[in-house]
Amino acid sequence: MTEAAAEPGDAHPVHYRDRVRRTRTAARPTGYPGLASVRAARLVRAARRRGLRLPPTVWDSLLPALLLLNIMTTRAPHELPVAVALTAALALPLVWRRRAPLTVFGAVATAAFVQWLMDVQLPADVALLVALYTVAANAGWRGTLVSGAVVEGGALLACLRWTTEGAFLTPFVAVTAMVVAAAVLGVNVRTTRAYLAALEERAARLEQQQDQQARLAVAEERTRITRDMHDIVTHNLSVMVALTDAALYAQHRSPDKATTAMLQISETGRQALTDMRRSLGILRTDEPDAERHPLPGIAQLETLADQMRAAGLPTRVEVRGGHTHIPATAQLTVYRLVQEALTNTLKHTPAGTHAEVRIQCSAETVTVDVTDSGPCPPPAGATPSGHGIPGMRERSAAYGGALQAGPLPGGGWGVHTRLFLGSSGAASA
Numbered sequence: 001m002t003e004a005a006a007e008p009g010d011a012h013p014v015h016y017r018d019r020v021r022r023t024r025t026a027a028r029p030t031g032y033p034g035l036a037s038v039r040a041a042r043l044v045r046a047a048r049r050r051g052l053r054l055p056p057t058v059w060d061s062l063l064p065a066l067l068l069l070n071i072m073t074t075r076a077p078h079e080l081p082v083a084v085a086l087t088a089a090l091a092l093p094l095v096w097r098r099r100a101p102l103t104v105f106g107a108v109a110t111a112a113f114v115q116w117l118m119d120v121q122l123p124a125d126v127a128l129l130v131a132l133y134t135v136a137a138n139a140g141w142r143g144t145l146v147s148g149a150v151v152e153g154g155a156l157l158a159c160l161r162w163t164t165e166g167a168f169l170t171p172f173v174a175v176t177a178m179v180v181a182a183a184v185l186g187v188n189v190r191t192t193r194a195y196l197a198a199l200e201e202r203a204a205r206l207e208q209q210q211d212q213q214a215r216l217a218v219a220e221e222r223t224r225i226t227r228d229m230h231d232i233v234t235h236n237l238s239v240m241v242a243l244t245d246a247a248l249y250a251q252h253r254s255p256d257k258a259t260t261a262m263l264q265i266s267e268t269g270r271q272a273l274t275d276m277r278r279s280l281g282i283l284r285t286d287e288p289d290a291e292r293h294p295l296p297g298i299a300q301l302e303t304l305a306d307q308m309r310a311a312g313l314p315t316r317v318e319v320r321g322g323h324t325h326i327p328a329t330a331q332l333t334v335y336r337l338v339q340e341a342l343t344n345t346l347k348h349t350p351a352g353t354h355a356e357v358r359i360q361c362s363a364e365t366v367t368v369d370v371t372d373s374g375p376c377p378p379p380a381g382a383t384p385s386g387h388g389i390p391g392m393r394e395r396s397a398a399y400g401g402a403l404q405a406g407p408l409p410g411g412g413w414g415v416h417t418r419l420f421l422g423s424s425g426a427a428s429a
């Protein structure tokens with residue numbers, strides 16, 4: 001079985017037990033020293049993890065415990081009570097040094113002064129350096145300077161009393177260096193901690209700003225989709241209603257015209273669905289190319305005019321200047337403005353009204369004028385009640401324009417705006 005499995009052309013695989021046995025044999029350690037080192041490394045890592053999890057009070061209790069143990073094992077029995085009492089007074093306050101640095105430093109300095117008065121030398125004097133480090137790491141500059149001056153004064157008194165004649169300078173310089181080192185180390189820790197806190201605050205602030213920008217972007221996207229949906233639905237439904245009325249009117253007198261109107265209604269509905277899906281960003285990649293044409297722009301205004309003529313609104317479009325340099329988003333804005341203005345004219349003006357669209361393109365601006373020849377201004381409550389005019393104002397304001405919409409002096413209705421194609425306008429869009 002094994003030989004057959006080893007042949008390349010055989011279809012039977014190696015038995016599962018053989019593979020497991022070989023795997024275990026390959027993974028088995030070849031010598032005990034390597035296994036012992038791996039286990040030792042694991043124990044060290046586990047000890048480190050457990051040690052790091054200990055509370056700070058336990059770490060702060062280690063030094064007092066060591067100092068007391070040193071005194072109890074090195075002092076003579078007759079010196080033990082005084083030495084233990086002074087060591088406890090110097091070292092035990094360090095257990096609470098993180099909670100009250102200045103209070104602990106005051107207690108340790110007082111115990112050190114009593115020790116100096118009693119003329120007893122103890123290794124627990126290192127507690128002064130630890131207390132000074134804690135003050136420098138947690139208090140301000142004033143507390144650090146005062147504590148450093150107190151410790152330096154104590155170092156001077158200790159060197160004056162306990163150094164031999166002619167050997168004052170070297171011990172004093174050494175103790176001063178230790179005092180300066182403890183203070184500098186504490187200041188560095190405090191500075192690093194403040195720097196890290198500032199970085200964390202900045203990161204939190206940046207994250208909050210990103211969340212706000214994301215929410216604003218979502219709100220802007222919703223506003224854009226709302227405007228597009230309003231323009232698409234309002235325009236196409238108005239055209240379909242007008243074509244339906246024309247088809248009903250001509251179905252008996254001119255069936256051919258009714259059929260043409262119904263076909264235009266179908267085409268308008270399909271175009272509306274395509275525009276809606278494109279605006280919502282859900283147009284699939286497998287759609288035919290005919291339905292995935294680019295966003296409408298100035299070049300499609302003539303097609304828009306044809307739709308309006310078919311719906312019963314004679315429309316003339318005049319474009320002056322080249323528009324190939326105009327960004328696609330600006331051209332879409334021009335198209336939506338004209339579409340909304342013509343839709344309002346179709347809905348709110350009587351039969352026989354003519355509409356005229358004039359587009360003036362230049363290097364920096366696009367001027368849009370849409371007028372109609374209605375015999376009278378629209379009713380007072382007809383136009384402002386919807387979202388058409390406010391949406392047009394928002395689109396125009398995105399490019400720094402101020403839209404003007406209202407009745408004309410000679411009758412009819414006019415919409416005028418100028419879009420600025422500068423960097424600010426493009427950024428706003």
